[in-house]
Amino acid sequence: MRDLQRLQVGAVNKTLSEATAVTKSLRTPKARLAKIEVLACVIAFLLMLLTIFGSSRRRRNNQKLRILLWAIYTLSSYLIIYTLGLMTEASFRNKLLPVWAIFLMIFFGSSDSYSVHSLEDCERWKNYVWQYVIKITGVSFLLVMSGITLPMISFLILCSLVPLKVIRRAASLKIASGYGRQTITKSIADYMSSEYQSSEGDLDPSQMRGYKYVVKVEKTCPTSLQKFKKREAAARWEAPNYRKPLEITDNVVTIERVWKCQGWLLRPEGGDKDNKLKDICLSFSLYKLLRLRFSGYSLTKPAHEKTWKLIQHLYAEGSGYERAFRVIELELSFLYDSFYTKYLTIFQTFGWRIKVIELLLLVIGVPVTIGLCFPWYDSNRPQDEVQLATTGGLSIDFLVTVLILLIFVCVELVQCFFMAISDWTKVILLCKYVRTNSWQESKLMEKLIGLICRTQLLEPWERKLQQYSLLESYAHTPPRWQYNVFTDLFMDPIRDGQRQSEPAKLSPDVKKPFFRSLMSNSGALQNGEASLIRNEMEHELSWACKLETQTQVIFVWHIATAIFEHEAPISDPTSDSNFRVATNLSKYLAYLVAFYPKLLPDHSYDSEYVFDGIIIEARRLLKGCKTIEERIRKLNRIGKTTNDTSKVMIQGAQLGQQLLDVENEPNFIWKVLAEFWAELTVYVAPSNNETAHAQHLARGGEFVTHLWALVSHAGIEREPLIE
Structure with a gap:
């Protein structure tokens, strides 16, 4: 028994000794240097990802992509601070530490296509500037402690424009802030x-x-x-001459x-x-x-x-x-x-010129730095300097530095390419063409400008309509381990019934009815009633446009449209534009209510409250109905037999029954529904919540934001409902 205890004690002691040895090995100068090099490479790689995919968030309404970009954006900033701290507190000598520190400061300038993650970041531009001051102080201390040599001076000349990157980002934050705008x-x-x-x-x-x-x-x-x-x-x-002149x-x-x-x-x-x-x-x-x-x-x-x-x-x-x-x-x-x-x-007057100078210095300076500085560095390396192992005659430190340099060069070249074909460059070239007679007489210049202006690698927006179907999603319950009262503090909550359907393509058939609605109403907005009047259906259906809130109007018509879709289907939906317009817009407005009510007329919390009530109603009325067919049949029975008009689900069922009872052909009803949904979508577009629309630009954009911009230019405002 005692022998067994001694063996157990020995095994424990051996394990503790091994753990202690591993801990000590991680605290050695070489281990700390390896940690710094790995972090520097990771930060460079994250910057490259942010540069390449930074603008993708406005082209794709994808939550996973947004979370990934946010993680890269946030993590890179913390890693830069942490790595600089490791460098300044290092107890060993390595002449490349200042080189890596300078590049970390370059990376702190962020990518040109992803300067901020949200509008709130713009208001913290002073905080960003002070962070830079503190970091550059630490880097300066590191440079002084490492000693100034001739190669280091040549490298500093290459990086003389590094502060401009940070200053440019700070300026962009300030301009995008409330005061800057x-x-x-x-x-x-x-x-x-x-x-x-x-x-x-x-x-x-x-x-x-x-x-x-x-x-x-x-x-x-x-x-x-x-x-x-x-x-x-x-x-x-002097007052009242407060106007800022523009001649x-x-x-x-x-x-x-x-x-x-x-x-x-x-x-x-x-x-x-x-x-x-x-x-x-x-x-x-x-x-x-x-x-x-x-x-x-x-x-x-x-x-x-x-x-x-x-x-x-x-x-x-x-x-x-x-x-x-x-x-x-x-x-x-x-x-x-x-x-x-x-x-x-x-793209201000001198901003793009400085960008070109940066590119020239980069193209010239990087080969010079690698070709001249590193041979001198290897031949003058102090004996007591900590370095990692060599491979093929090259030190790991040298390879890491070259890797960081190459990533930096790739990032800058990619950013310059994006800048060269951007819409901002096109505006500058076209305006210069208008002002310069010699350009108008040069065939070569005209071909070059035309080539640049007609180059478009990616679509500006996703061009899709997000969809939500109440009758398909009301029974959805999000996992409670992921969405509960505790996680509400860390992420946007997903409520019962919130589950998106597959998005629909934004086809020309869906775009055209909006202008037709605006032109037919001479720019005046109405809550769908004008379309019913044009089709002589106001007496039967206008009651569903006069409900207490727009959220109720949207869902009553959404339920009725879903009932009619299943009871009077079109033989070839792909060839019927009215069917596509009605069904796509019905599910799109329902999606806005369910996920982004801030873009709609009602108070956002009122919309959330009404939506939650509708989900409860649906679960109570349709309890036990497993398929869409069963749910539709149940709603049809309710619409025929129930006189209660206090519930949205019942009102939707009654309206759906009215649509089915119309003697005209189904094609006529789809025309009525298409015009109604187009008019209602235009009606909800005007908004005084500009910030909500700006926030959604970074989430793939919303189609209602395009309509909002259109009616904003025309000065079209929504009139209050007359009860």
């Missing part, structure tokens, strides 16, 4: 307050005559005399000037037969106007009426709804970039 849009807001007066009696949207909407202002370096005059004029400003000179490119350009590239009979090039400038000018809503500025009613005439013209040209949506898509892309990327600062 007000600052940069002040001159446009003041200019647009009187712009409409310059074209009274001489307005032609087909030629853009009278549309002096600003596209680009080419700023020049002011002379000392100009600076003095500007300060003198500012000193004389239309030769340096200002307007929409009217773009359309008047006689260069072959922009002529309809020349290189712009489909107006896509000119529309790039149009989208950029409209983006400037839309940005006013995020700054607390507003346009006058005549200014909105002028823009509404422009929208009507876009629709009037054949399949103009496609062109109008193309303009809005590109406009929202500019808006996304101004909030979530560095492009707004890069």
Whole structure:
């Protein structure tokens, strides 16, 4: 027995000794150096992923992708801080530590296409700057302790523009903040307050005559005399002269000037037969106007009426709804970039030039650094310096540094490529083309600009309609281990009944009815009743448009549409546009209520409360119904026999029964439903919650945001319901 105890004690002691030995080995200088090198490589790799896939979040409404990018964005920042701390606290010597530290500071500048994860990050721009000051202080201390050598000086020259990356990111955060938006849009807001007066009696949207909407202002370096005059004029400003002047000179490119350009590239009979090039400038000018809503500025009613005439013209040209949506898509892309990327600062007057200089220094400096510095470094390595093993005559330290350099070069080249084909570059080139006669006379320059402007590798948005079906998802219960009162503090809760269906493609058939609805109502919004009046169905069905909340209206019609879909199906749904419009929009508005009620007219919590009540109603009324067919039959019986009109589910069943009882053919009812859902979607589009729409731009965008931008330009507002 004692021998067994001695064996057990010996085994325990041996295990403890081995654990102690492993712990000590992890604390050796070589182990700490290996840890630093691994972390530096991981950070470089994360930056490369963020650069390549950063802009994908606006092109894909994918929660897993958003979580992955958020994890990379957040983790890389903490890893940089942690790795710099390991370097500054290291008790060993290694001449490459300052090199890696400098690159960590470069990575702290983040990627150009992913400067922030959310709008809240923009308001913390001062915090970001102070973090940089603290980090650069630690790196400077590390450089001093390591000693300044000739190779290190040459490397520092290569990285002399490193602070510009961080400063540029800080500037982009500041501009995207609330105060920054007000600052940069002040001159446009003041200019647009009187712009409409310059074209009274001489307005032609087909030629853009009278549309002096600003596209680009080419700023020049002011002379000392100009600076003095500007300060003198500012000193004389007194109330009420609070307007920030913006004079239309030769340096200002307007929409009217773009359309008047006689260069072959922009002529309809020349290189712009489909107006896509000119529309790039149009989208950029409209983006400037839309940005006013995020700054607390507003346009006058005549200014909105002028823009509404422009929208009507876009629709009037054949399949103009496609062109109008193309303009809005590109406009929202500019808006996304101004909030979530560095492009707004890069493409300022001198920003892109600095970017080109950075690229040149990178292309020249990296080979020089590798070719000249590292041979000197290997031949002058101190004997007591800690280094990892060598392989093939090359030290691991050298290989790690080369790997980091190569990743950095790849990241910069990819960012420059994205910048070269971006829509911002296209605007700059087109405006320069409009202002420069020599470019208009150069065939080579016209072909080059045309090639760049027509290059589009990816679609600007996902172009899908998210879907939700109440009758398919009301019984869904999320796993309680994942969504409960404790996890509510860490993630967005998923409530009972919240389960998305497969998204539907945003087809042209779905886009067209919105403009038809706007034009038929002369820009006035109605809660679906106008479509019923046009189809002479108001007496039978208008009661379902006069419910207490829009959430109830949406779900009553959603249930009725689902009943009619199953009881009166179309033989070939793919060829019936009314069927696709009605079913897709019905499930899309139900999706907005279930997942993003902030984009709808009702108070968001009211919508959530009503939705939860509808789920409870559905589970009670349809208890025991396992299939869609059983649920539809149960609702049909309820619609025929129940007189209670206090429940949304019962109201939906009764409306569905009314649709089935109409004597006309099913095709007529699908036409009524398609026009109704199109009109209701336009009705819910106006919103004063601009922030909610901006937040969803980083989540793949929502189709209702495109409609919101459209009606915002036209100054169309929703009238309160008359009870």
